[in-house]
Amino acid sequence: MSTSRLSGRRVLVTGAGKGIGRETVRRLVADGAEVVALSRQASDLQSLAGETGCGTIAVDLANLEEAADAVTQALPFDCLVNNAGITSLQSALETSMAQFSAVLAVNTLAPLRLAQIVAGDLVRRGEGGAIVNLSSIAASVGLADHAAYCASKAALDALTRVLAVELGPHRIRTNSVNPTVTLTPMGQLAWSDPAKAGPMLARIPLGRFCEPGDVAGVISFLLSDDAAMLNGITINVDGGLLIS
Template identity: 40%
Template sequence: MGSFRLDGKRALVTGASRGIGRACAIAMAAAGADVTLVARSQPDLDALVSSIRHQGFAARALALDVTDSAAVKRELAAAGPFDLLFNNAGVNRPKPFLEMDEETLDWLLDVNVRSAYIVAQAVAKGMVAQGTGGAIVNMSSQMGVVGGVGRSVYCATKHAIEGMTKAMALELAEYEIRVNSVGPTFIETPMTAAAFGDPRRRADILARIPLGRPGRVSDVCGAVIFLSSPAASLITGTLLLVDGGWTAQ
């Protein structure tokens, strides 16, 4: 069986300044990877780099707005090549379908789809040039499989990630680059603080999670490390749901 460790691998993690990306960056570093952390907030990244290094692991910060495609291409070419990518940066602004505005529509499509695509392409080019394969984990959601009230655009973006993941897996297989996605349920992070902070909404969410508790950032880390590791060496083009059973119903 292949190892679950990431020793000797260089990993890029986007959306690393807080929430799921932050937790997974720490976990990937603890699993042996040298992690490069991307987000816009330089102070948050610097604090995280210090904390990871303090634990004896390797990390560096790369402050970047992933919607700035010219900067993404330039900076990732300079900072790479990478062996692993956790393509995680993403946003949401829930709104009823009939009230959705174009500014929100464009913002979500830009961050969640267009930027994820450009980041993946930039990293994959470096992997291909390096010639030693790689593993990419795109951040999807259970909303990449099912619908959600107030989440028409978010669902569209995560369903797009599912299509992108499968097509990337087919095209990059010849370079031994595996491409998968993870699909969490509602995880307690700054993104979901408003939903979990509303008692009725929290109860609605928990009623739909058969395992009966909110997701924690740590719940996602194992899935990301597994898909990034040699233990998943024949797994590509698939979605690993971390949804407490939400989509099983």
């Protein structure tokens, strides 16, 4: 249902072409925000813009300085959603340094760099704002074949806390959203084997994995004034998995 709780706010959403990011753009627009969607796939952005009226930035966050230049040119923003993420399914003993570094670059370094740009501009302008980092329950538990991914998300949670401490005095809130398995293209790739997915699903008291809309609603809440005193927290969108 459409609301106006984000009316007047300009929001950058990364990884917006598919999955959680795409659903987040839809939700934020419905909640009244002016949204700029960032993705490496121009075709995904074109269809999303046609659907929602959002602005677009076509750039690959793996090319970090190119992405930083594009975001700088698109300023100002009131809010940042660091949603983009990649994974590499390799065991810890077989993870290559190149793959580990590539996952860390997109999942952790890019959120830091974009926060520097967006929050730095907010500080210079004397404006408050909000940042939401898309993390994962993988930040808190060990998952086989996810060494790089788990490490990158744990680092992102730590970064969230540091940003919350440093930016809070400037009225800029930073929080993390940590879903369980979410039925996006990337999630389906990682959890398509029933032998692997079954035991994980059995641990979720609500009996299902996340849908992108489950996560998008929490993101919209954290960007809004309804979450005005939430800063530096991680919200586990996991159906109760971590308490079971």
